[in-house]
Amino acid sequence: MRIIQSNTYPIHFENSLQQLGRFITENHYSKILFLVDTLTEKHCLPVVKAALPELKDFDIIEVDPGEENKNIDFCIGIWKMMLDFKADRNSLLINLGGGVITDMGGFAASTFKRGIDFVHVPTTLLSQVDASVGGKTGIDMDQVKNIIGTFTQPRAVFIEPGFLKTLDKRQIYSGFAEIIKHGLIYDADLFNSIRDIQPELTAPEYIYRSVEIKNEVVTQDPLEKGLRKILNFGHTIGHAVESHSLMNDRDPLLHGEAIAIGFICEAYLSVRYSTLSEAELAKIVSVVLHYYPKYQLNQASFGALTELMLNDKKNADGRINFSLLSRIGECSTDKFCEETEIEESLNYYRSL
Ligand SMILES: NC(=O)c1ccc[n+]([C@@H]2O[C@H](COP(=O)([O-])OP(=O)(O)OC[C@H]3O[C@@H](n4cnc5c(N)ncnc54)[C@H](O)[C@@H]3O)[C@@H](O)[C@H]2O)c1
Numbered sequence: 001m002r003i004i005q006s007n008t009y010p011i012h013f014e015n016s017l018q019q020l021g022r023f024i025t026e027n028h029y030s031k032i033l034f035l036v037d038t039l040t041e042k043h044c045l046p047v048v049k050a051a052l053p054e055l056k057d058f059d060i061i062e063v064d065p066g067e068e069n070k071n072i073d074f075c076i077g078i079w080k081m082m083l084d085f086k087a088d089r090n091s092l093l094i095n096l097g098g099g100v101i102t103d104m105g106g107f108a109a110s111t112f113k114r115g116i117d118f119v120h121v122p123t124t125l126l127s128q129v130d131a132s133v134g135g136k137t138g139i140d141m142d143q144v145k146n147i148i149g150t151f152t153q154p155r156a157v158f159i160e161p162g163f164l165k166t167l168d169k170r171q172i173y174s175g176f177a178e179i180i181k182h183g184l185i186y187d188a189d190l191f192n193s194i195r196d197i198q199p200e201l202t203a204p205e206y207i208y209r210s211v212e213i214k215n216e217v218v219t220q221d222p223l224e225k226g227l228r229k230i231l232n233f234g235h236t237i238g239h240a241v242e243s244h245s246l247m248n249d250r251d252p253l254l255h256g257e258a259i260a261i262g263f264i265c266e267a268y269l270s271v272r273y274s275t276l277s278e279a280e281l282a283k284i285v286s287v288v289l290h291y292y293p294k295y296q297l298n299q300a301s302f303g304a305l306t307e308l309m310l311n312d313k314k315n316a317d318g319r320i321n322f323s324l325l326s327r328i329g330e331c332s333t334d335k336f337c338e339e340t341e342i343e344e345s346l347n348y349y350r351s352l
């Protein structure tokens with residue numbers, strides 16, 4: 001049976017919903033609560049119920065979908081519902097949804113009565129290959145993402161690729177960017193195998209390998225003191241582009257679409273500030289543009305973008321901190337780049 005063992009918890013890949021049923025039976029919880037959003041209640045909860053007919057006694061906490069609801073107000077709503085349902089220290093919260101649900105549910109559970117057990121059943125590609133693994137929980141505040149949160153590990157993660165059938169194609173591509181990232185920073189073979197696959201048919205093997213990589217990185221550095229920062233490749237510029245697009249575009253970029261732009265710009269910086277070759281840069285550009293069509297980056301927005309990067313919590317002394325590729329499959333951290341070079345990398349993207 002395919003299980004990846006993290007420091008303190010298993011990540012299940014085979015018969016995952018049956019494994020969830022087994023986990024529930026074995027642990028004798030006083031109460032079982034599902035956290036869902038409107039869409040996962042509609043598309044995913046019925047699948048869980050059908051797989052676990054013996055599970056009859058549970059309560060459901062439902063929130064509105066979307067990043068704009070990953071905040072303290074919704075969290076208070078979750079805590080109140082937990083109280084109404086008489087959850088105690090021996091209750092279990094099952095987070096059934098994408099990264100918004102796993103992040104916010106993990107945070108709500110890790111703080112309720114000083115912490116109750118929670119498990120993740122991720123239902124988006126992004127949450128399966130990234131958000132559900134590694135123990136970061138959190139919510140946003142005042143437009144700043146994940147600014148309040150904890151490092152708390154789930155008791156287990158149950159990955160069921162079948163949930164992706166109802167997921168919007170754009171969301172699939174968004175999650176697929178994190179698989180590309182895991183190849184770029186850790187596994188050249190994974191990256192090289194990615195060229196001609198259709199993200200909407202993402203094979204479970206890709207999800208498995210991606211989780212294996214994320215898990216290998218986070219178990220070596222659970223609190224992000226060093227190695228874990230390699231997971232930020234593409235995200236310094238990508239996050240700025242994502243926030244800027246959220247504030248200015250009628251149809252804003254999704255996370256993965258924004259970090260795909262970050263991959264290209266930061267690969268360009270990797271040639272200047274690290275040892276990535278021009279040939280490798282060209283290969284990265286061709287793969288990324290194959291999956292993510294060119295976005296109109298406006299030169300007038302460069303100032304706002306660098307401003308957003310300077311506010312990033314990873315910086316030190318007003319300098320912008322990057323994780324850059326030394327070659328495809330290998331990444332190094334704490335590289336500081338000049339503003340002019342960053343603008344040059346944005347111009348490089350524009351010139352493609
Ligand atoms: N903790 C971490 O390490 C970590 C890592 C990466 C991202 N994140 C967080 O993850 C979040 C993004 O996650 P996401 O992209 O999964 O977003 P999301 O949870 O908002 O899900 C995207 C959309 O898909 C819908 N959906 C979910 N599953 C579905 C399904 N099976 N069928 C149909 N619709 C479905 C949701 O209702 C939502 O509208 C961000 O808040 C980000 O900060 C956390």
Ligand SMILES: [Zn+2]
Binds near residue numbers: 178235255259
């Ligand atoms: Zn990401």
